[in-house]
Amino acid sequence: MSTKTDILDLLQREALTVTQLGERLGVTRNAINVQLKQLEAGGLVRRQKNLERGGVGKPAAVFEAAPGAEDVGSAAYPVFLKALLTTVGDTCGKEALGDILEQTGRQLARAAGLSTPTDFESGLRAAMAAADALGASTEAIEQADGIMVRNYSCPIGSAVRQEPCGCRALAAFFSEATGKPVEERCLREGKLICQYLIQMKARKRR
Structure with missing residues (x-):
């Protein structure tokens, strides 16, 4: 040590x-x-x-x-989260679990002060920075039907592999932060790659 x-x-x-x-x-x-x-x-x-x-x-x-330092070295959170998602899903059903996770994602954005962006670009940058601070590695790719936010290092990867509806939380997070509808398009075969399409009208090329 x-x-x-x-x-x-x-x-x-x-x-x-x-x-x-x-x-x-x-x-x-x-x-x-x-x-x-x-x-x-x-x-x-x-x-x-x-x-x-x-x-x-x-x-x-x-x-x-200092108060709050008690769990700084904890490795229990991933295990606890996986067990919690399983319990909620078994108790309430998968659809209810997905709704709860969506509300959780929006609450995370609000708690981080991301729910009232001055404009789309600043909201997207702030949301990506917040996700990266939690352990993500995001990039934004412009597409014909919107902006694809791709992440190669999922902060809740082990939980998402167990309960794919966990991706709805991060989709809702980006939706709350940008003010746009977001569709989850994550890839889970082999290496996990998170993908969230921020839906918007095709933008003019510069």
């Missing part, structure tokens, strides 16, 4: 000073400080308080894991 991971693991158990962290991990104060700054910048660690000392000198800072 990296020193950063080790530090976070210790601070999730109890609040510690730089000196205490160095003693526990057997590394220098400088090494601890470098990693702590990165953890603080990422919002994973925060200063709890200064530890008062009897002697002269600056009080030692005490660090703790």
Whole structure:
């Protein structure tokens, strides 16, 4: 494990000073400080308080894991999502599951502030950037019947292979962000390639 991971693991158990962290991990104060700054910048660690000392000198800072850092190393989400989709589909039916996923995609766009684009182009760029930040790798391809958004790295790929209607969530996400109807045209044979056709009138060639 990296020193950063080790530090976070210790601070999730109890609040510690730089000196205490160095003693526990057997590394220098400088090494601890470098990693702590990165953890603080990422919002994973925060200063709890200064530890008062009897002697002269600056009080030692005490660090703790920040709220929300509990699951930063979790690998449970893909497994949990797949189980959740199966349970909802078995309980409510596939069509209801698809409707729920569509609503989820629109809610994701609204929560990200993407539901009121100033224009189509800016809405599309913002939606693609948001998808890429979640682990996608998107590109936009102009076609006669619209714009095809193609993604070669699906953030929910394992879940989509199990429940293809999961693609409706991302189609709805792009629809909410661009204000246009979007049709899912994903390829699932072999390598998964996500494709979402944003339907619009044929645009004039420049």
